[in-house]
Amino acid sequence: MSDAPDPRPRPAAAGPAGKSPALKFEPWHDPAAKPYIRIEKVTKRFGDFTAVDNVSLSIYRGEFFSLLGGSGSGKTTLLRMLAGFEQPTEGRIFIDGVDMAGIPPYDRPVNMMFQSYALFPHMTVENNVAFGLRQDGVPKDEIRTRVAEMLELVKLTPFAKRKPHQLSGGQRQRVALARSLVKKPKLLLLDEPLGALDKRLREQTQFELVNIQEKLGVTFVVVTHDQEEAMTMSTRIAVMDHGAIAQVGTPTEIYEYPNSRFTAEFIGSVNMFEGNIVESEPDHSLIRSAEAGCDLYVTHTAHLAAGSHCWVAIRPEKVSITKEKPAEADGGRNVTRGVVREIAYLGDISIYQIDLASGKRVRATAPNVTRRTELPITWDDEVWLSWRPFAGVVLTD
Amino acid sequence: MAVPPPSAAPQPSAVPPSVAPRTLKDRVLRATRRLGLTGRGGVILGPYAWLVLFFFIPFLIVLKISVAEPAVGIPPFTKLIEWVDGGLDVHIRFSGFQALFDDDLYVLAYLNSLKIAFVSTLCCLFIGYPMAYAIATAPEKRRGPLLMLIILPFWTSFLIRVYAWMSILKDEGLLNNLLLSLGIIHEPLKILYTDLAVYIGITYSYLPFMILPLYATLEKMDHTLLEAAADLGAKPWKAFLTITLPLSLPGIVAGSLLVFIPAVGEFVIPSLLGGSDTLMIGRELWNLFFNSRDWPSASAVAIALLAFLVGPIMIFQHFQGREQDKGAAR
Numbered sequence: 001m002s003d004a005p006d007p008r009p010r011p012a013a014a015g016p017a018g019k020s021p022a023l024k025f026e027p028w029h030d031p032a033a034k035p036y037i038r039i040e041k042v043t044k045r046f047g048d049f050t051a052v053d054n055v056s057l058s059i060y061r062g063e064f065f066s067l068l069g070g071s072g073s074g075k076t077t078l079l080r081m082l083a084g085f086e087q088p089t090e091g092r093i094f095i096d097g098v099d100m101a102g103i104p105p106y107d108r109p110v111n112m113m114f115q116s117y118a119l120f121p122h123m124t125v126e127n128n129v130a131f132g133l134r135q136d137g138v139p140k141d142e143i144r145t146r147v148a149e150m151l152e153l154v155k156l157t158p159f160a161k162r163k164p165h166q167l168s169g170g171q172r173q174r175v176a177l178a179r180s181l182v183k184k185p186k187l188l189l190l191d192e193p194l195g196a197l198d199k200r201l202r203e204q205t206q207f208e209l210v211n212i213q214e215k216l217g218v219t220f221v222v223v224t225h226d227q228e229e230a231m232t233m234s235t236r237i238a239v240m241d242h243g244a245i246a247q248v249g250t251p252t253e254i255y256e257y258p259n260s261r262f263t264a265e266f267i268g269s270v271n272m273f274e275g276n277i278v279e280s281e282p283d284h285s286l287i288r289s290a291e292a293g294c295d296l297y298v299t300h301t302a303h304l305a306a307g308s309h310c311w312v313a314i315r316p317e318k319v320s321i322t323k324e325k326p327a328e329a330d331g332g333r334n335v336t337r338g339v340v341r342e343i344a345y346l347g348d349i350s351i352y353q354i355d356l357a358s359g360k361r362v363r364a365t366a367p368n369v370t371r372r373t374e375l376p377i378t379w380d381d382e383v384w385l386s387w388r389p390f391a392g393v394v395l396t397d
Numbered sequence: 398m399a400v401p402p403p404s405a406a407p408q409p410s411a412v413p414p415s416v417a418p419r420t421l422k423d424r425v426l427r428a429t430r431r432l433g434l435t436g437r438g439g440v441i442l443g444p445y446a447w448l449v450l451f452f453f454i455p456f457l458i459v460l461k462i463s464v465a466e467p468a469v470g471i472p473p474f475t476k477l478i479e480w481v482d483g484g485l486d487v488h489i490r491f492s493g494f495q496a497l498f499d500d501d502l503y504v505l506a507y508l509n510s511l512k513i514a515f516v517s518t519l520c521c522l523f524i525g526y527p528m529a530y531a532i533a534t535a536p537e538k539r540r541g542p543l544l545m546l547i548i549l550p551f552w553t554s555f556l557i558r559v560y561a562w563m564s565i566l567k568d569e570g571l572l573n574n575l576l577l578s579l580g581i582i583h584e585p586l587k588i589l590y591t592d593l594a595v596y597i598g599i600t601y602s603y604l605p606f607m608i609l610p611l612y613a614t615l616e617k618m619d620h621t622l623l624e625a626a627a628d629l630g631a632k633p634w635k636a637f638l639t640i641t642l643p644l645s646l647p648g649i650v651a652g653s654l655l656v657f658i659p660a661v662g663e664f665v666i667p668s669l670l671g672g673s674d675t676l677m678i679g680r681e682l683w684n685l686f687f688n689s690r691d692w693p694s695a696s697a698v699a700i701a702l703l704a705f706l707v708g709p710i711m712i713f714q715h716f717q718g719r720e721q722d723k724g725a726a727r
Binding site: 118120132 | 643
């Protein structure tokens with residue numbers, strides 16, 4: 001994870017898809033729901049190198065599922081196994097109940113959008129999109145109407161006669177999308193779909209992708225290394241590390257309840273306090289941390305014996321900064337002191353870097369509710385840091 | 398409003414502009430510049446001088462001979478311009494060119510040359526394409542050695558390799574002996590001194606010129622395009638026909654022309670491997686020059702051959718130019 005992740009972790013619950021809470025889409029909680037893709041204990045080795053290590057996953061119809069990980073985490077290999085370009089060394093993959101072992105890519109009910117887009121350079125936009133339909137022997141009239149519909153959907157109708165090298169990066173991306181969607185696949189695989197676009201275009205395209213996915217009801221499996229992209233678009237995210245799955249969950253779950261230090265640090269930014277369990281009760285845990293300079297009270301059980309070593313993860317936006325000692329501080333828990341070392345003013349929020357007495361640097365963010373000139377906290381101020389009991393997450397590894 | 402940057406004002410220079418020391422190098426540079434000779438010009442001049450000296454001037458000489466008349470003497474043709482009785486006589490005769498049409502031998506030889514070159518080019522393409530494809534798709538560390546094997550025959554003289562084919566193809570040659578001993582045939586096949594031997598010889602000799610440009614285009618082809626085609630439902634052979642083949646067209650054109658153009662004028666192979674009835678224009682040209690000593694007619698044949706080949710060469714140039722444009726657009 002880079003030193004400078006996006007400083008403004010998105011409120012995960014409010015994705016741009018506007019998936020309203022009333023329309024709850026959570027088939028993974030429904031024991032009766034049948035997964036559309038079942039990946040069972042899949043391992044892929046290239047020589048001595050294990051690219052994918054014993055991965056099991058269930059993905060449901062209509063999901064926008066992201067495989068998130070750094071380079072070499074095995075996410076692309078997993079995607080290529082779904083497409084049929086690689087065969088698992090061990091384990092099985094089922095798509096719609098059918099075992100995919102030995103089924104070549106051209107016989108799978110799956111289409112893929114390539115990271116490089118892989119547009120056919122000698123064909124016009126129109127012919128690129130029509131290519132898949134021609135392979136299936138679709139009648140000419142139908143090809144024409146379906147290609148036209150698809151170009152309409154991605155707003156490329158005026159560019160139908162152009163060759164790929166006459167298009168901009170964003171237009172090529174949309175041709176690739178149209179080409180992979182024109183066969184109405186039940187499952188679309190996308191390899192870093194927005195990777196080659198600049199930041200502004202990427203944000204705009206995120207919305208478009210989600211809209212198209214909802215409009216067509218296609219299941220999307222997306223490979224990405226961009227955590228913000230995964231958070232914005234996905235119904236669920238699988239965080240991958242060294243070929244294995246570190247955590248699977250909704251963006252909220254992954255962000256708010258990471259199950260490991262890896263996930264916590266990979267998604268957004270986080271403050272990690274090392275400490276030892278003092279109390280581990282069913283309704284709360286108490287952790288003593290020399291690093292934090294105070295006891296940490298967390299309203300969930302750590303399932304750990306007293307004295308065990310652990311970490312407490314607290315997100316920067318959950319840390320509040322005050323000049324006065326906060327009133328609700330009870331018995332010195334979840335309250336510590338420090339000196340402001342750095343302030344990054346980003347307009348909507350400010351990021352504060354605070355050094356604690358232990359030397360630990362803590363990151364805290366605060367929305368700039370008031371105007372900047374009225375900011376009460378400045379460099380070298382001694383401040384109080386506090387957080388609510390629900391803010392922390394106890395992690396063991 | 399921005400204040401104009403102070404640097405815009407003329408700088409009062411404390412030090413007077415130093416007078417450049419005039420070295421010899423400076424003077425030479427100045428002189429050449431005055432003549433319009435710059436470093437870049439010099440670099441371009443080299444190849445031009447080469448082309449003018451060794452291609453254009455010889456061409457003019459051949460052109461000049463082609464409009465002369467044969468004569469007994471050294472050189473064996475009449476002068477183009479002669480000083481006769483206080484006046485310039487310019488002799489331009491087209492008898493050499495006329496001879497091309499008087500005798501249908503030359504027309505037939507041209508047509509036969511084109512046919513042999515065309516068929517040999519096709520053979521090279523059908524043999525060379527799979528080879529180039531196999532090398533281009535081989536693991537990267539094996540490509541170098543494989544390409545080396547393609548180029549390796551060039552280390553032996555072309556003439557020796559053609560002679561080797563004679564000993565393979567002759568009646569008691571390697572091939573016939575092998576087939577006889579295997580019992581496949583009972584009488585030696587007549588291959589040497591037939592058109593078949595010429596086809597074999599040309600195809601063998603020019604195969605590397607087909608493989609190398611094909612390899613160059615196939616090797617730089619993006620492999621994900623084939624994956625994309627497969628993903629969209631194209632079976633491997635369909636993906637080959639719709640993606641690989643059209644994208645390797647520049648290589649096919651380049652390779653074919655590199656084989657076709659020299660094959661049309663080929664002289665050594667038909668002389669050594671072909672029969673007395675194998676008509677090829679290169680051979681007729683040789684006969685005219687050395688047997689008939691009719692230099693003007695021979696030059697006319699050469700000029701006509703060149704005119705024939707300019708077409709294909711221009712196609713080649715056109716395709717290459719287009720490739721470069723595309724490369725620049727990317």
